Amino acid sequence: MRGVGILEPSAEELFAGSKDPVATEAVNTVLDTAGIEGVEAMVIPIAGSERQLAIFTVDANASAGGISTQADAEIFLTDTLSQLAKANRENDLGIEHVAIDLLGDSGENLLVFTAPQVIVEAYAEGTISRREFLSQVEIDFSNLISAAELRQLIEEGS
Amino acid sequence: MFSLIRKIHNLGRHPGRAALLVLLMLLPLLSACEDDGLVEMVAEMALEWAQEKKLVAVSGEGDISVDWLQVGLYEGQRGINFIRGRGATTGDETLDAALDVAPIAKSIRDADKYAAEGMESKDPAKLDQAIKQRPDDWSYLDQKASILAANGDSDGAKDAIAESENLVDERIANGGSCRSLKQNMLRGREQALEQQLASDPENPVLLDLLARTRAELYALNNNESNSPCP
Numbered sequence: 001m002r003g004v005g006i007l008e009p010s011a012e013e014l015f016a017g018s019k020d021p022v023a024t025e026a027v028n029t030v031l032d033t034a035g036i037e038g039v040e041a042m043v044i045p046i047a048g049s050e051r052q053l054a055i056f057t058v059d060a061n062a063s064a065g066g067i068s069t070q071a072d073a074e075i076f077l078t079d080t081l082s083q084l085a086k087a088n089r090e091n092d093l094g095i096e097h098v099a100i101d102l103l104g105d106s107g108e109n110l111l112v113f114t115a116p117q118v119i120v121e122a123y124a125e126g127t128i129s130r131r132e133f134l135s136q137v138e139i140d141f142s143n144l145i146s147a148a149e150l151r152q153l154i155e156e157g158s
Numbered sequence: 159m160f161s162l163i164r165k166i167h168n169l170g171r172h173p174g175r176a177a178l179l180v181l182l183m184l185l186p187l188l189s190a191c192e193d194d195g196l197v198e199m200v201a202e203m204a205l206e207w208a209q210e211k212k213l214v215a216v217s218g219e220g221d222i223s224v225d226w227l228q229v230g231l232y233e234g235q236r237g238i239n240f241i242r243g244r245g246a247t248t249g250d251e252t253l254d255a256a257l258d259v260a261p262i263a264k265s266i267r268d269a270d271k272y273a274a275e276g277m278e279s280k281d282p283a284k285l286d287q288a289i290k291q292r293p294d295d296w297s298y299l300d301q302k303a304s305i306l307a308a309n310g311d312s313d314g315a316k317d318a319i320a321e322s323e324n325l326v327d328e329r330i331a332n333g334g335s336c337r338s339l340k341q342n343m344l345r346g347r348e349q350a351l352e353q354q355l356a357s358d359p360e361n362p363v364l365l366d367l368l369a370r371t372r373a374e375l376y377a378l379n380n381n382e383s384n385s386p387c388p
Contacts, residue, residue, distance in 0.1 A: 011256070012262065013255075014252065015255070015262045016292070016293075016295065017295060017296070017339075017342075018296045018297035018346060021297075021342065022341065042266060044266075045329070045335075045338065045339060049252075050335035052338075053256055053259070055262075055263050057263050099256040099257075099259045101259060101260050101263045111204070112256075112257055112258075112260050114256040115253075116253065130206070131206070134206050134210050138253060138257055139204065139207055
């Protein structure tokens with residue numbers, strides 16, 4: 001049944017273990033060094049494999065100092081992703097997948113982006129374009145739809 | 159944030175649901191920091207992603223139109239997979255599960271909060287709340303062990319450590335990396351014991367457990383004959 005996708009493991013099963021304290025600290029150090037605020041990383045082992053998932057939780061007030069244009073931002077983003085890729089390789093952190101958990105003002109989830117680490121690294125190193133990168137990213141926005149519809153109902157009712 | 163919602167909601171010639179999708183793509187990113195180039199770029203990327211998936215189209219004049227059929231199909235596929243017990247659509251089971259990671263991250267943040275309070279107050283009941291939240295996460299058992307040791311309950315600490323090791327051994331037996339998981343567990347235990355020793359540096363139970371933990375870590379990192387991962 002697993003082969004036809006009926007019994008694939010859930011997120012609760014795959015990510016039930018403890019954060020890797022060394023990998024988590026290494027990734028957060030890269031973020032701190034880059035001057036990013038409002039983003040917290042955690043690296044969790046993936047059950048049944050030797051690899052790990054890095055989750056970046058981005059709060060509603062996240063920021064990075066010194067960025068004033070989108071050109072600056074793209075350079076900054078790819079530089080930071082390169083530093084994360086370097087930390088992953090040099091420290092053998094075992095990060096295979098990346099997820100971004102974007103929070104709203106009340107701490108509720110709005111969006112989740114996910115991508116294989118190899119795709120993130122290829123984008124950071126310039127071997128694939130932003131468009132190719134985006135074609136391999138997945139985004140879950142179902143919570144945002146719910147939140148937006150709820151707010152519309154509130155507005156219509158007021 | 160609500161004023162921004164109204165602003166975006168009233169923007170266009172597509173009030174109602176179409177504006178909702180514009181809002182859907184941009185709201186969290188714009189509201190995070192309107193003048194931040196990094197955030198604007200991420201918003202742009204989310205919109206590009208939606209275009210790639212053909213969920214929206216952007217005209218030459220910059221007007222955004224929504225293909226609600228595609229949005230429905232995309233969300234419908236996720237609904238079907240949810241009924242199947244899966245989370246998403248990619249065909250890669252880890253990536254699929256990663257799309258559903260938000261409640262996991264929240265659960266960890268909540269459990270970490272209980273654990274931090276317990277470590278500060280040396281209250282094992284707080285760690286029990288964290289363990290209840292994340293029953294397969296051995297780090298809370300190791301933190302509980304450090305509190306019990308700090309309180310002089312050597313047997314209780316050893317029991318909690320044994321439970322932690324059972325969880326890790328079970329994961330190794332199911333295909334996890336012995337070296338990585340043991341290092342994860344031992345480093346977490348070492349940090350918890352060090353934290354308790356900071357306020358009670360002469361505690362003999364804590365000192366004994368820390369010495370044992372470091373000896374295991376040394377054996378693991380140096381491939382000694384007594385390494386837990388031969």
